[in-house]
Amino acid sequence: MSTVRWGIVGTGAIADAVAGDFQFVPGGDLVAVASRRQAHADAFADKHRVPIAYGDYRSLIESPDVDVVYIATPHPHHRDIALAAIDAGKAVLVEKAFTATLAGAEEVVEAAQSKGVFAMEAMWTRFLPAVAAAREVVAWGRIGDVLAVQGDLYAYRDYDPTHRLFDPALGGGAILDLGVYLVNFAQAFLGSACSIDSKARFHPNGVESAATVSISHVGGGLSSLAFGLDGPGPARLIIVGTKGWVEVEPRFHHPAVITVNRSGVLPRIIEAKPSGRGYSHEFAEVTKRVSEGMTESPTMPLSDTLEVMRILEECLHQAGRYPEEASVFGG
Numbered sequence: 001m002s003t004v005r006w007g008i009v010g011t012g013a014i015a016d017a018v019a020g021d022f023q024f025v026p027g028g029d030l031v032a033v034a035s036r037r038q039a040h041a042d043a044f045a046d047k048h049r050v051p052i053a054y055g056d057y058r059s060l061i062e063s064p065d066v067d068v069v070y071i072a073t074p075h076p077h078h079r080d081i082a083l084a085a086i087d088a089g090k091a092v093l094v095e096k097a098f099t100a101t102l103a104g105a106e107e108v109v110e111a112a113q114s115k116g117v118f119a120m121e122a123m124w125t126r127f128l129p130a131v132a133a134a135r136e137v138v139a140w141g142r143i144g145d146v147l148a149v150q151g152d153l154y155a156y157r158d159y160d161p162t163h164r165l166f167d168p169a170l171g172g173g174a175i176l177d178l179g180v181y182l183v184n185f186a187q188a189f190l191g192s193a194c195s196i197d198s199k200a201r202f203h204p205n206g207v208e209s210a211a212t213v214s215i216s217h218v219g220g221g222l223s224s225l226a227f228g229l230d231g232p233g234p235a236r237l238i239i240v241g242t243k244g245w246v247e248v249e250p251r252f253h254h255p256a257v258i259t260v261n262r263s264g265v266l267p268r269i270i271e272a273k274p275s276g277r278g279y280s281h282e283f284a285e286v287t288k289r290v291s292e293g294m295t296e297s298p299t300m301p302l303s304d305t306l307e308v309m310r311i312l313e314e315c316l317h318q319a320g321r322y323p324e325e326a327s328v329f330g331g
């Protein structure tokens with residue numbers, strides 16, 4: 001495949017934020033956008049110079065001009081859109097949280113695997129150069145064996161029960177929106193969970209505004225994670241090892257710097273800036289893997305996504321929350 005042609009489904013905040021980053025993606029072109037309303041698709045296409053604008057999602061999903069569908073709708077809509085795109089033989093990049101439920105995630109993964117098409121969660125953090133540097137530092141044994149991940153992600157948002165961040169029907173709540181970054185980081189460095197203990201605080205409509213999560217990992221690692229939509233915070237994260245620690249400088253989910261601290265050695269500061277707004281790296285990964293004919297990314301494999309979803313769902317259940325997938329195309 002010479003050029004990998006991308007289409008975006010949904011014209012909301014994240015779609016608007018990422019569109020400019022396609023200029024930094026070797027071999028990838030943003031060729032189409034779809035909205036539920038033609039006028040929104042047209043406005044988005046005009047603003048971001050996207051050649052094709054569809055007034056419904058299915059036209060983009062079935063378009064012969066599109067190779068990869070980037071799904072930028074609220075979480076409960078991801079499953080149906082991903083399933084439709086996979087059925088049409090398209091590769092999919094699915095925004096975080098991958099789906100609203102573990103069962104939904106399993107359906108998408110099974111469909112992609114049986115159809116033999118590429119699928120990945122859009123966990124952009126894993127592809128940022130500073131995070132790649134942290135992985136290398138750990139892999140080289142610079143901080144010894146990893147013992148713990150500790151992090152916080154507070155991001156204040158005015159409470160508006162009609163907004164997707166707070167509306168239960170749109171997957172609202174801090175666990176799927178913010179907790180996903182921390183759990184993903186912990187899973188990346190410590191692997192699967194064997195026990196999960198989560199406590200939550202709630203908005204008036206019953207959606208969790210904040211939560212803490214303690215995870216015991218299979219290899220003995222421990223994670224302590226805290227996050228919330230009801231207050232601001234620094235978004236710090238450290239990876240603790242037997243011989244030192246890596247600080248992923250705030251905000252840890254889109255860092256440009258890490259600091260490696262080792263006993264008896266001056267701290268080493270590694271600067272690794274992202275290109276564009278930072279989303280280009282995940283798009284470049286998908287573009288490369290799709291053009292190579294691969295069906296997964298080794299950096300963000302589907303098994304990791306399923307484990308992250310399993311942990312998030314357990315946190316939700318401990319908070320008494322049971323989100324559901326939405327039916328996008330009826331039936």
Ligand SMILES: NC(=O)c1ccc[n+]([C@@H]2O[C@H](COP(=O)([O-])OP(=O)(O)OC[C@H]3O[C@@H](n4cnc5c(N)ncnc54)[C@H](OP(=O)(O)O)[C@@H]3O)[C@@H](O)[C@H]2O)c1
Pocket residue numbers: 009010011012013014015034035036037040041072073074075077095096097122124164170177
């Ligand atoms: N990676 C990141 O940094 C990042 C940042 C923010 C959000 N996200 C993720 O991206 C996804 C979208 O978040 P967002 O902040 O962009 O949301 P948003 O601003 O509310 O936009 C979501 C878009 O989805 C479409 N949509 C389809 N059905 C909808 C419904 N029933 N209600 C509302 N919108 C609906 C709409 O597009 P049309 O009207 O065009 O159809 C809407 O503009 C979420 O899964 C979120 O977690 C990721």
